[in-house]
Amino acid sequence: MSNLTTPVGRAAGRADGPSPARRAPTGHGRRTGRSAARRRDRWWALAFLLPSALPLALFVLLPMAGAGWISLHEWNLISPMSWVGLGNYTELVRDPATLAAFGHTLGYLAGYLPLVYVGGLGLALALNTALKGRTVLRGVYFLPVVTSWIVVALVWRWLLNPSVGIVNWTLAQIGIQGPGWWTDPAWSMASVVLASAWKDLGFVMVILLAGLQAIPADILEAARVDGAGWWRRLWSVVLPLLSPSTFFVVVISLINGFQVFDQVYAMTGGGPNGSSDVVVLRIHSLAFRYGEAGTASALSWLLFAVVLAITLVQIRGQRRWVTYA
Template structure:
């Protein structure tokens, strides 16, 4: 009986210790879950509900059903924002993919000073966005900017860049590519360094040149990295806001008015929170649809 009692006591102590360890673990992760619940989950759910409401933050929300979406169909500003976002994505994604991959290949060599160049190309991604916008607006200045001063040696009337409705979106695209390429270069560098060297040696023994090695070894091996980079680029392009806000403020006119900027204006300038939430819901569906298509396409390729 004494042995049994000692065994029961030991079991109870182990059980008490296990409970204490579980509660200690829960106490460490609770702040993260609580923050996610309060600052992310509740606002997202509220935004989804608000998409079917009319609310200006001062009066009581009024249920309007699909009224916000019907308004969206006839809203010229929404379609301009959608077109600008689409053009911005088409301009940024392919160019960033090609340039970041090219930089990664160039800097994936044991050269003197290669660490400096890797840091230099990555630096724009962590630089203050306000500083980036101010410097590039100076570079793009129609009369005193060094870019146009250089272009005047070749053309009479260089672009107006951020001050021109025809060139403002192009200026945003150029700055975005310059800013993003260093970050995705790092991802491609990690992917390149994980490719087994034996594959290149085998291809070289089979008589494959540098281009054949690139198309038959490097690109297939980097397919997971390219898939991830493409998804992240598309998502970042569809949610672009800060660069547009600081550089052009959606202008000139509505030349750089993108979807997230349209959401910002509807919510915090016009106080149409219900309509802004409806646009945000449409943006969510678009990004989700594109991501699912990319997943399906990647699975077929793999």
């Protein structure tokens, strides 16, 4: 763990390595032996690193640069590329479909984040008490997390089927006319949010539960002795001390939220009428449906830049609200 802060560890290693005071008594023999071992280490390092470095270079770094290069061209993946400079980017920024896709993605996050956070927090608080069978309960809540997005999307598409789905049937029993869910442009994104929140609730719960367990019991005890009630303790003690976990959940949710694809693809296909078209779905259709690889690559870079910027802003902004005990 201490080696995680590599620069420091390395500097320390260097400082006592070549320092003359330490080297003097060991003499030259030892020194050349050591550097020979180091030279040998270099070859070993190459051998040990190559199997992981080569695929990463070929299938992550190279395509990353490739995406940048392609984004500066007009290209349908078949005929020769033609240089358009930043044309794809300016075209994208002006394209209402791009803005709509970012808007839908934000809408997704606006629905999804409060749902999973409040739900996950409630569950974590409940499971953090002396509850009977809480290991089993935690297992049940976590089960959707390991299920694939496609299965989640298909099962929810079936549950939310407007005419023969169980949800609308149940609503009808109590006299409510259920909405058209994924067939209705006004409800398609809500359907995706519902399915996604169901899948990720257990994940948020596990993160927050770990955070809760790290809160020292005597702090809570002290607050209780001082006469703070349940809400007061939650608001003034638990939530501030839980803020690092909350921060993690928010950052990860935003990163994953901007990349949402599988469940939308399988549940609504971006429809109806593009009402649930999200950014990655748009990248996919631009490249593989409309043959606009250049624009698709530009959009993927744009997405990466947005996610990176938001993450950096959050990391900078965390000082304002994240308390590290």
